[in-house]
Amino acid sequence: MTAPGWLDDVAFDDRGLVPVIAQDAATSRVLMVAWASREALAETLATGRAVYWSRSRARLWRKGEESGHVQVVREVRLDCDGDVVLYVVEQQGGVACHTGRASCFFRRLENGRWAITDPVLEDPELVYRK
Amino acid sequence: MTAPGWLDDVAFDDRGLVPVIAQDAATSRVLMVAWASREALAETLATGRAVYWSRSRARLWRKGEESGHVQVVREVRLDCDGDVVLYVVEQQGGVACHTGRASCFFRRLENGRWAITDPVLEDPELVYRK
Numbered sequence: 001m002t003a004p005g006w007l008d009d010v011a012f013d014d015r016g017l018v019p020v021i022a023q024d025a026a027t028s029r030v031l032m033v034a035w036a037s038r039e040a041l042a043e044t045l046a047t048g049r050a051v052y053w054s055r056s057r058a059r060l061w062r063k064g065e066e067s068g069h070v071q072v073v074r075e076v077r078l079d080c081d082g083d084v085v086l087y088v089v090e091q092q093g094g095v096a097c098h099t100g101r102a103s104c105f106f107r108r109l110e111n112g113r114w115a116i117t118d119p120v121l122e123d124p125e126l127v128y129r130k
Numbered sequence: 131m132t133a134p135g136w137l138d139d140v141a142f143d144d145r146g147l148v149p150v151i152a153q154d155a156a157t158s159r160v161l162m163v164a165w166a167s168r169e170a171l172a173e174t175l176a177t178g179r180a181v182y183w184s185r186s187r188a189r190l191w192r193k194g195e196e197s198g199h200v201q202v203v204r205e206v207r208l209d210c211d212g213d214v215v216l217y218v219v220e221q222q223g224g225v226a227c228h229t230g231r232a233s234c235f236f237r238r239l240e241n242g243r244w245a246i247t248d249p250v251l252e253d254p255e256l257v258y259r260k
Contacts, residue, residue: 006243021151021160028158030151033214045239076239080227084163086235097210105216109175109206113136 004045007038011082017053020085022063022096024103025074031096032104034061036085041076048073050087067127069093093122100124134175137168141213147183150215152193152226154233155204161226162234164191166215171206178203180217197257199223223252230254 012018017035024031034052036044040060043051050071054061064070075088097104099120106118142148147165154161164182166174170190173181180201184191194200201219208215227234229250236248 004242006239009237009244019149019163021163023160030153030160030216033149033151033209045242077235078237078239078244079163079234080229080231080236081234084234086160099210101210104209104211105207105214106210107208109136109208112134112175114139114208 004042007041009082010038010041010078010085012038013083017055018083018085020050020052020087022050022071022087022089022091024096025088025090027102029103030105031089031091031102034063041085044073044087045076050089064092067093067095067098069095069127071096095121095127098124100127134172137171139208139212140168140171140215141211142168143213147185148213148215150180150182150217152180152201152217152219152221154226155218155220157232159233160235161201161219161221161232164193171215174203174217175206180219194222197223197225197228199225199257201226225251225257228254230257 010018016037020036021033022031037053040051040053050063050073052061070092071089073087073089077086100122101118106116107114108117140148146167150166151163152161167183170181170183180193180203182191200222203217203219205218230252231248237244238247
């Protein structure tokens with residue numbers, strides 16, 4: 001079996017990884033940024049669920065495998081240089097961040113300090129104890 | 131003069147850089163990803179115009195300095211790990227990509243190949259000859 005040609009257009013770094021932005025299909029918010037390997041991208045396309053590469057655990061990370069916060073992938077996009085991927089996703093449970101918030105980008109710069117703009121929707125201790 | 135405290139919450143990498151996502155305030159599209167140094171972030175806040183660090187030119191890159199495609203920054207956000215920044219911008223001229231398209235993410239995966247979804251709005255050769 002030959003590798004899918006579309007993967008050859010992705011410019012993986014010297015660790016074999018590419019950064020992936022996940023954007024919410026419903027709200028258009030940027031939810032998170034993580035990494036993907038070739039295998040993660042291939043599995044994302046095959047399953048329609050967002051798969052990343054966890055650097056800390058050094059293995060495939062099927063988003064939601066612990067938290068239940070699966071991301072159903074509606075679009076996969078690639079930037080002009082081929083070195084950043086964008087997943088447009090339906091975020092199950094409405095929580096993308098491990099802190100229990102909708103988005104990882106929950107801090108906004110206001111008057112020279114980071115203000116938290118998003119409430120905690122789910123207690124992360126309960127989510128990851130499931 | 132002491133450094134602004136908000137910059138200390140940004141987790142710059144070992145080159146002193148942090149990736150920055152630019153998102154369009156009007157359309158919510160993800161426009162591009164580039165890098166910023168401490169100085170680039172500080173100047174962005176001070177001027178309200180998106181400033182990046184150009185790795186190829188090894189200097190500050192005031193977006194639009196050549197192309198005219200200035201980005202007026204409406205929000206600056208930081209992710210949970212502090213290692214990705216988000217600029218929410220008004221894209222002057224409606225073109226963020228050096229290829230003359232609205233967004234750098236102009237390729238979408240369709241039936242196992244990258245399909246171009248965005249027209250070229252401006253001839254890049256003319257833009258960069260200005």
